[in-house]
Amino acid sequence: MIGGFKAAHKRLAEELAEDARRTASWTGRGEFSGPVMRAMMEVPRHQFVTAGEAPFAYANRPLSIGHGQTISQPFIVALMTELLDLEPGDKVLEVGTGSGYQTAVLAALAGDVYTIEIIPELADAARRRLAHLGYRNIIMKIAQGREGWPGEAPFDAIMVTAAAPVVPPALVDQLAPGGRMVVPVGEHGGHQDLVRIFKSADGRVEEKNVLAVAFVPLVED
Ligand code: SAH
Numbered sequence: 001m002i003g004g005f006k007a008a009h010k011r012l013a014e015e016l017a018e019d020a021r022r023t024a025s026w027t028g029r030g031e032f033s034g035p036v037m038r039a040m041m042e043v044p045r046h047q048f049v050t051a052g053e054a055p056f057a058y059a060n061r062p063l064s065i066g067h068g069q070t071i072s073q074p075f076i077v078a079l080m081t082e083l084l085d086l087e088p089g090d091k092v093l094e095v096g097t098g099s100g101y102q103t104a105v106l107a108a109l110a111g112d113v114y115t116i117e118i119i120p121e122l123a124d125a126a127r128r129r130l131a132h133l134g135y136r137n138i139i140m141k142i143a144q145g146r147e148g149w150p151g152e153a154p155f156d157a158i159m160v161t162a163a164a165p166v167v168p169p170a171l172v173d174q175l176a177p178g179g180r181m182v183v184p185v186g187e188h189g190g191h192q193d194l195v196r197i198f199k200s201a202d203g204r205v206e207e208k209n210v211l212a213v214a215f216v217p218l219v220e221d
Contacts (some may be wrong), residue, residue: 005046008058013041016058024212029082036060036082039108041169048101065099067119069216072161076194079103080182083196083210084157086110093152093174095145096161096218098195100126103138108157113138114152117143118219146218148174155179157189163192163215167207173197182210188217191194 014075016032024030032040046057048071053063062070072080080102084096086092089111094103097117107113115138117123123142130138135206145160146168160171160183167183175181179199186192193209200206 005058009041012058012060013037016040016075016078019047019060020086022077023211027079027083029079032078032082035109036078037134039081039105040078042104042108043101043104045071045074045101046098048104060216064133065214067122069098069119069122071099073216075153079099079211080159080161081109083182083194084159086157090156091152091154091176092151093155093171095159095160097123097126097140098161100130100138100159102131102159103109104135105172106145107135107138110135110157113154114149115144115145116149118142118144120129139148142221144221146170150174157181157182158183160184160218161215162218163188163213164218166199167195168218172197172199172205175205177201177203184213184215 020031028174046054049063051059060074062073065071086211092106092110092113096113097115120142148170154176156176156179158171158181159162163184181197183195184192185195192213194211195214196208196210
């Protein structure tokens with residue numbers, strides 16, 4: 001499917017597997033599941049970046065998507081997706097659509113994906129791109145993502161793709177019993193941890209720091 005990128009693609013698959021092994025003592029996930037790896041291989045990352053960045057689309061590093069924003073390194077996309085333990089049919093919320101790349105990976109694995117972006121130009125470009133690629137299970141809005149999407153809650157899984165100073169309480173509220181969330185927490189330019197949250201059937205919330213990360217900050221208002 002991604003003819004010209006085949007060799008880079010194969011190398012990326014190997015690098016993802018290697019990174020997963022290397023970080024297993026922190027993440028508890030020594031390998032990515034089959035469905036997550038398939039989704040990573042299936043979604044054409046080169047379609048989500050600017051033409052100038054396309055030659056690096058399958059390199060294991062972050063890429064600029066304009067407006068001072070970046071599309072995360074593929075390993076981080078795979079890890080955050082893995083940590084959500086998605087099941088087909090899960091209802092998912094993503095905060096920070098950006099290019100729509102992570103959205104597409106989620107949409108390949110879950111049921112409906114609700115995604116919120118605060119920068120209208122990025123949202124519009126992502127909407128066009130995802131429609132062109134044929135995704136039918138993605139619902140987008142332009143809004144302050146920290147408040148979540150109360151009218152559609154609860155969600156089986158929530159992913160935040162920009163760093164929050166603290167875990168946004170509205171998002172924890174909107175997690176279903178048994179729900180999982182991943183969110184980078186910390187100051188911009190300071191220490192940030194990728195945090196995984198699990199809400200048990202009785203509503204108890206467990207939080208675990210997974211890995212040190214570097215994300216752009218969640219825009220305040
Ligand atoms: N996941 C994206 C990249 C994320 S970069 C991808 O795969 O391309 C972080 C994104 O979060 C940016 O697009 C940024 O505009 C958006 N963002 C930042 N603060 C936000 C907020 N408060 N609400 C919604 N989106 C926000």
